[in-house]
Amino acid sequence: MTARAPSPSDPPPGLALYQLAIGHYVSRALFVAVRLGVAEQLAGGARSAEELAAATDTHAPSLRRLLRLLASAGVFEEREDGRFALTSLGDLLREDAPGSLKANVTLFSGPVVHDAWSELEFCVRTGIPAFKKEDPDATPFTVMAQNPEAAANFDKAMATFAPQTAAAVAATYDFSRFRRVMDVGGGNGAILIGILQANPSLRGVVFDQPHVVERAKQNIAEHGLADRLDALGGSFFEKIPDGADAILTKHVIHDWNDEEASAILRACRRALPSDGRLLVVEGVYPPRIDASPESRGAASNDVNMLVCTGGRQRSEEEFRALYAASGFELTRIVPTPARVAVIEGIPV
Numbered sequence: 001m002t003a004r005a006p007s008p009s010d011p012p013p014g015l016a017l018y019q020l021a022i023g024h025y026v027s028r029a030l031f032v033a034v035r036l037g038v039a040e041q042l043a044g045g046a047r048s049a050e051e052l053a054a055a056t057d058t059h060a061p062s063l064r065r066l067l068r069l070l071a072s073a074g075v076f077e078e079r080e081d082g083r084f085a086l087t088s089l090g091d092l093l094r095e096d097a098p099g100s101l102k103a104n105v106t107l108f109s110g111p112v113v114h115d116a117w118s119e120l121e122f123c124v125r126t127g128i129p130a131f132k133k134e135d136p137d138a139t140p141f142t143v144m145a146q147n148p149e150a151a152a153n154f155d156k157a158m159a160t161f162a163p164q165t166a167a168a169v170a171a172t173y174d175f176s177r178f179r180r181v182m183d184v185g186g187g188n189g190a191i192l193i194g195i196l197q198a199n200p201s202l203r204g205v206v207f208d209q210p211h212v213v214e215r216a217k218q219n220i221a222e223h224g225l226a227d228r229l230d231a232l233g234g235s236f237f238e239k240i241p242d243g244a245d246a247i248l249t250k251h252v253i254h255d256w257n258d259e260e261a262s263a264i265l266r267a268c269r270r271a272l273p274s275d276g277r278l279l280v281v282e283g284v285y286p287p288r289i290d291a292s293p294e295s296r297g298a299a300s301n302d303v304n305m306l307v308c309t310g311g312r313q314r315s316e317e318e319f320r321a322l323y324a325a326s327g328f329e330l331t332r333i334v335p336t337p338a339r340v341a342v343i344e345g346i347p348v
Contacts (some may be wrong), residue, residue: 029066029137030093032103038067039086039093042076046085059130074078076143083096102124103156112150112158129310140255140309141209155215158251159190161338165250166194168338169281175246175320178277182207184236185252189216189280192248193223204228206324207240236264240271249274250281250340255311258322265326269347278328278345285315297326319343 033039036056041047049067053060071078075090086094092101107113119130126134131143138264144151175181179202183192186206196202206216209221210233217231218320237260240247247268253261273336285302289295302313314322316333323330328345335341 016254020249024074025069027109028114029069029103030058030075032066033070033113034093034105034109036063038076039090039097039102040095042084042086042090042096046077046079046083048083052084067090099153099160101160103153105151106153107157111148112154113304113308117304120303120307123196123307127306130307132310155187155212159188162187162190163194164279165336165338165340166191167198168336168340170198170343171193171240172336173279173334173342173344175202178202178218180204180244181246181279182241182271184208184247184249184264186216186242186248186250187212188219189229189231190219191250193220193225193227195248197223198223199332203228203231205241205244207232207234207236209233209235236267238267240267242271242273244271245273245275246277246279253311253322254282254305254308254313257310257312258325261311262326265322265328269327272347274347276347278347280319280345281340282317282343282345283313283339284333284341284343285313288313294339 011019030205036050036058039055041052041055047055048061049064052058052067052100053063056063063177065185067076067084068078070076071084073307075093076322077087078288079083079085091097091115093105094100095102116130119133123130131138131140144154169191175197181192181195181204182201183189183206184190184206186208189206192204192206194260196204206213206220206229208216208231211229213233220226220229220231234241236252249268250262255265256264256307265278283301284293284297285298289299298313305311316330319333320330327347329347329348333341
């Protein structure tokens, strides 16, 4: 594998590096636009900066400057008459837009993540996440519990791509051999809902913290699956209920360091029968990083885990070692179209 050859259309190296350095400009501007509800104000059609400023209680000349920055990134369009309109990107900032990414933008461009990344040097020097700088005994759970609004937005953001992920997993992994699947750390149940919809004979249970379970029950009922899908509360560090012949966990293990991740998987091992299956749904870190979007995504997520949770993205070799330390053998990795894989393990 070699680095991509420069293209005549590429900016000079100095300019390219400068553009990387100011990437946070657009990120922060996105967050402010979401906080102000600009996309909702534009849902009915193009409006001037003055009209938008009156509706959002902002300074019109300054708001225009913000909107022009985002127009340069393709989020809004500045028309010849000076009015601003939504683009296909900007439309996804609306709360009620199909496939809305408002919760994701609020999370990843807002203070929850940005404040943590301000401690990146501390994290690199110590190997511990930013939230432990002030409280070494803190966990992601205790930190999130201090901000219910942020916690609710986090849950919404994590569920954004769940229907697509569920469809991709259901299409590429055969669930027909299972009777009951448990989603450990399953949030509001979105991925298991999609898997059960694609497998009418399958039953399931969502297992998560007690305060999360109530939202899961509501979501399950709204999808008409209360007769096939249960929701139970507890801690995956303590005891996971038995009764399932497969345990699935999506984007949970990467939140934790090896010791903590192994503790979760050992709890899964105790809950599974000898012929059961462990199905970890996550991205697999490539063996070598290049300049591809896939590599950028994996490496970005990996460092974000370092900063925000103390976890990590793992390579196939690292997953094999983690499984072996937790009472499993990694049997296969099944790629999906959703940029995650089903990492299958059997008890040993």
